Amino acid sequence: MIHELSEDILYDTIIVGGGPAGLTAGLYCARAKMKTLLLEKGTLGGQIAITDLVENYPGFPEGISGKELTLKFKEQAEKFGLHVVRKEVSKLEKLEKELFLHLRTGEVLRSKTVILAVGSNPRKLGVPGEEEFLNRGVSYCATCDGALFDGVPVAVVGGGDSATQESLFLTRFASKVYLVHRRGQLRAQKHLQEKVLSHDKITFIPNKVVEEIKGGDFVERLVLRDTKDNSLSELPVEGVFIFIGLEPNTGFLKDILELDDNGYIVTDERMRTSLEGVFAAGDCRSGATGQVAVAVGEGCIAAIEAERYIEDKL
Numbered sequence: 001m002i003h004e005l006s007e008d009i010l011y012d013t014i015i016v017g018g019g020p021a022g023l024t025a026g027l028y029c030a031r032a033k034m035k036t037l038l039l040e041k042g043t044l045g046g047q048i049a050i051t052d053l054v055e056n057y058p059g060f061p062e063g064i065s066g067k068e069l070t071l072k073f074k075e076q077a078e079k080f081g082l083h084v085v086r087k088e089v090s091k092l093e094k095l096e097k098e099l100f101l102h103l104r105t106g107e108v109l110r111s112k113t114v115i116l117a118v119g120s121n122p123r124k125l126g127v128p129g130e131e132e133f134l135n136r137g138v139s140y141c142a143t144c145d146g147a148l149f150d151g152v153p154v155a156v157v158g159g160g161d162s163a164t165q166e167s168l169f170l171t172r173f174a175s176k177v178y179l180v181h182r183r184g185q186l187r188a189q190k191h192l193q194e195k196v197l198s199h200d201k202i203t204f205i206p207n208k209v210v211e212e213i214k215g216g217d218f219v220e221r222l223v224l225r226d227t228k229d230n231s232l233s234e235l236p237v238e239g240v241f242i243f244i245g246l247e248p249n250t251g252f253l254k255d256i257l258e259l260d261d262n263g264y265i266v267t268d269e270r271m272r273t274s275l276e277g278v279f280a281a282g283d284c285r286s287g288a289t290g291q292v293a294v295a296v297g298e299g300c301i302a303a304i305e306a307e308r309y310i311e312d313k314l
Contacts, residue, residue, distance in 0.1 A: 003037070003083035011035045011111040013306045014101055016089050017249075019046030020073060020292045021282025022117030024299030025306075026084075027077040029115075032307050036081070037109070039101070041088035045070030046119040047246070047283065048292055052143040052169045057292050066143075069292075092256055092278070097314060099277055112314055113306040116253070116265060116273070116280040117299060120246035120288075125157065129213030130242075137219025137239045142166035146173045149239045155180055155222055157210055158243035161290075164188040164196045166243055171201040178235060180205045182227055205235070213240060248284045260286040271302040277313075279306055 013029050015022045018040030029036040043049050051066035060069075074084065091102035092114065101109045122140040124130060130138055139145040142156075146169060154174045156167045159181035165188075170177050179186075179196060184206045186193045196202050205224070211232065212223040222235045248263045258266040258274035264286040271279040281298035283290060 003085055005085065005087070005107055005109065007108055007110065009035070009110065010098070011037050011109065012310060013037075013113040013115055013303075014039060014099075014109060014111040015115045015117060016101070017046065017117035017119055017282070017284070018044040018074075018084060019117055019119045019282055019295065020048055020070075021119075021295040021299035021302070022046075022115070023070075023073040023077050023082075024296045025115045025117060025281060025303040026082040027073070027080060028300055028303030029306065030077060030080040030082040032303070034307060034310075036083065037111075038077075038082055038084045039087045039089060039103075040084065041086065041104075044074060044084070047290075050141045050143050052165070054292060090252055092253060094256075094275060094277065097277075112277065112310050114278045115271075115299075115302045115306055116250075116278065116284060117282045117295075117302075118249040118284045120248045120283045122242065123245040123247050125210055125242055125244065127210055127212055129215070129219075133213055133215060133219050133240075136217065137215060138213060139239065139241050140243070142169050142241050145239075145241075146170050149174050151175050152238040153178065153236065154239035154241060155235060155237045156241045156243065157181075158245075159183060159186045159188065160243065160245070161188045161192060163243040164192040166241055167196055167202055168192075168199065170241065171199060174201070174239070177202045178205055178237060179203070180208050180210065180222070180224065180235075182209045183207065208233075210240070246283065246290070250284055262286075264288065270305050271298055272305060277309060 012034035015038040026038045048066040049070045053063045055063040088104040150173045153176040155178040207227045208224040211225045265280040266286045279302040281302040282295040
């Protein structure tokens with residue numbers, strides 16, 4: 001069912017972001033009979049939607065794909081009346097007791113409360129060739145693009161959980177996976193490290209950083225710099241998958257909310273931000289863990305606090 005946006009509607013809460021935190025907040029708010037709208041500018045589910053297998057979310061002992069888990073979140077929330085609209089927010093402001101969300105398409109929506117669950121995006125290397133070869137060998141999503149590299153060597157850059165998980169996924173397609181990390185040891189969970197280091201298709205390349213991505217029409221090789229002696233070497237690959245962390249999608253909030261030094265939204269334990277009536281949850285929040293279970297819990301808290309704020313203050 002298509003939800004018609006109107007500037008005449010005063011919502012109880014508008015949720016910005018449709019990842020696990022946002023969809024959970026939407027479920028709780030809609031179930032509480034609050035007039036609720038969820039705005040998502042991109043892929044519903046956020047980072048989890050492009051995760052091949054989620055093994056540590058309670059209730060799924062065999063694991064579940066991120067895409068399927070997202071669909072279950074959405075179906076459950078919509079069952080209780082949550083409206084999801086694909087729109088991007090460009091500005092948030094407060095006038096007296098109302099909050100106003102300005103959309104890129106020109107509409108201005110009104111709400112009593114706002115829950116920010118805007119998540120984060122992959123951090124870029126910032127090296128020559130990265131932008132040039134985007135979608136021509138450079139990728140930030142193995143589950144999206146892995147099948148395009150069937151039978152050829154690829155590199156994964158990073159050392160955390162995402163880098164190791166995506167390396168393992170890429171072994172389904174690539175002839176060889178080189179895991180390039182700037183440190184001598186991986187940062188991923190121990191069981192992931194063990195899987196990666198024992199896999200016959202994966203070669204761990206420690207103490208190296210990417211200096212440049214080179215090629216013709218497509219990626220052909222990486223220039224690597226040794227972090228110990230600064231020597232340079234080249235690694236022939238036809239694809240490079242970058243997993244070096246995330247950056248919060250909070251640029252439109254920097255002049256109205258308190259953010260930490262890395263741009264994440266500062267909240268208290270009740271998910272309250274520095275602006276009364278505005279709450280934040282999930283990967284955009286300062287101190288975020290990047291775990292689905294935590295994001296779900298924070299989305300729940302934010303929804304309960306938004307309902308309580310309306311009851312107590314408005």
